[in-house]
Structures are given as C-alpha cells and as structure tokens.
Amino acid sequence: MIVREFDNVVQEGGAISDAHWTSVRMLLADDGMGFSFHITFLEGGSEHTFEYKNHLESVYCIQGTGQITDHGTGEKHPIKPGTMYALNAHDRHTLTAKEELVMACVFNPPVTGREVHREDGSYAAPDEDK
Secondary structure, eight states: OOOOOHHHHHHTTOEEEETTEEEEEEEOGGGOSSSEEEEEEEOTTOEEEEOOTTOEEEEEEEEOOEEEEETTTOOEEEEOTTOEEEETTOOOEEEEESSOEEEEEEEESOOOSOOOOOTTSOOOOGGGOO
16 A cells, blocks of 8 residues: 655655646555555646646546646637546647646556656656666
C-alpha cells in the first residue's frame, strides 16, 4: 500500500514547476502502478499548449474555470469543477485558465518525475528519459 500526504510530497521535492503551472507528482513510474498521478495548479490568466505524443492523459477539474481547445477539430470546451477530459488520441490542445485551475491528472505510461515539457508541448518517451 502506498500512502502519501500532499504537503510531504511538496516538502520532499515532488513538485515540478514551469511557466505558470506547478505539478505535484503524487505517484510516479517507480511506484509500479502503471500510471502516474499528479495534482496540477495552473495560474489564472495563463494559457498552455501541450501535445503528449508519448503519453495518454486524463484530467479532472477540482477547482477553477477555463477552457480547453482541441487543435485537431477547433472545438472549445469549458472547464469547471467536475469536468473531466481524456486525451485519448495524443490530442494537441490549449488549456486556458480563466482563474487558477486545480486539476487531478493521470498519465499512462507513468512519468518518472523528471519530465519537463519540450518545445512542442510533449514529454519525452519513457525510454528517452533515462
């Protein structure tokens, strides 16, 4: 059984920050669960374009409001508490935080905790991140 407290993960260096967002990595590849689990904070007024070419991601909004735009279709979807979206086709997307967003995120394959977004908005494939 794995039990972790959010504040302890932060204190132990489990928070990764980039421009206008912070991701607290609660479960990682080394935990052997087959997925990773993060709580991510996106600064209000920020915009982020991602394309996880090597990962699938599911996201659940806990707090805040925003919008996700699917680059493939042009569709825009509101984000608010209770909204879930899944990037099941490695979808290139832009996430706009109207106010601070707090999101619960699951990645498959799991991230190691060392990843940072590359210029194209993706993370390296697991075998590239060694």
